[in-house]
Amino acid sequence: MRLLLDTSAYSWFMRGHQEVSKVLQSANSVAVNPILLGELRAGFQNGRYADKNKITLAEFLSSPRVHVVPIDEETAERYAVILHGLKKIGTPIPTNDLWIAASAMQYGLTILTTDAHFKHVVQVLVHHVTIP
Numbered sequence: 290m291r292l293l294l295d296t297s298a299y300s301w302f303m304r305g306h307q308e309v310s311k312v313l314q315s316a317n318s319v320a321v322n323p324i325l326l327g328e329l330r331a332g333f334q335n336g337r338y339a340d341k342n343k344i345t346l347a348e349f350l351s352s353p354r355v356h357v358v359p360i361d362e363e364t365a366e367r368y369a370v371i372l373h374g375l376k377k378i379g380t381p382i383p384t385n386d387l388w389i390a391a392s393a394m395q396y397g398l399t400i401l402t403t404d405a406h407f408k409h410v411v412q413v414l415v416h417h418v419t420i421p
Contacts, residue, residue: 290312290315290316290317290399290416291316291317291318291320291396291397291398291399292312292313292316292318292319292320292398292399292400292401292416293319293320293321293322293358293389293392293393293396293398293399293400293401294313294319294320294321294325294400294401295325295386295389295400295401295402295403295404295407296325296328296329296332296385297402297403297404298313298401298402298403298418299321299325299329299349301403301418301420303345306418306420308418309401309403309418312401312416312418313401316354316401317354318354318355318356319352319354319355319356320355320356320357320358320392320396320398321350321355321356321357321358322357322358322359322360322388322389322392323357323359323360324360324385324388324389324392325389326346326357327385328385329342329346330343330346333346358392358395358396358398360388360391360392363395364388364391364392364395365391367390367391367392367394367395367412368387368388368390368391370394370412371387371390371391371394371410371412371413372387374410374411374412375387375409375410378409380406380409382406382407382409382410383406386404386406386407390407390410390412390413393413393414394412394413398413398414399413399414399415399416400413400414400415400416401416401418402415402416402417402418403417403418403419403420404417405417
């Protein structure tokens with residue numbers, strides 16, 4: 290399985306959530322996009338453990354199984370398709386998550402997330418982990 294992480298999945302992985310960790314460990318490759326990196330880094334700036342979180346993220350990104358997928362003009366086309374589809378069915382999702390979904394669609398990746406709203410994006414595969 291080739292995964293694209295959502296910010297929620299990364300956060301739960303860092304908290305040691307068993308199911309998220311198990312899915313990540315079984316993946317052949319793990320991708321992130323610049324949107325996820327921006328969300329994480331913005332969160333780090335607001336937290337007490339900014340330096341520690343930056344180091345942990347750098348270690349995560351240094352894994353040979355982890356890579357950053359670019360966002361480009363093709364991603365923007367996929368974003369437009371997904372946004373249009375969601376508007377037609379009346380189920381919008383947060384803008385940053387649209388970009389994550391567009392990256393998954395572009396690169397043929399399965400989104401690992403704890404956010405149920407990704408299930409409305411019919412153009413991508415989603416591995417949703419329920420958090421009690």
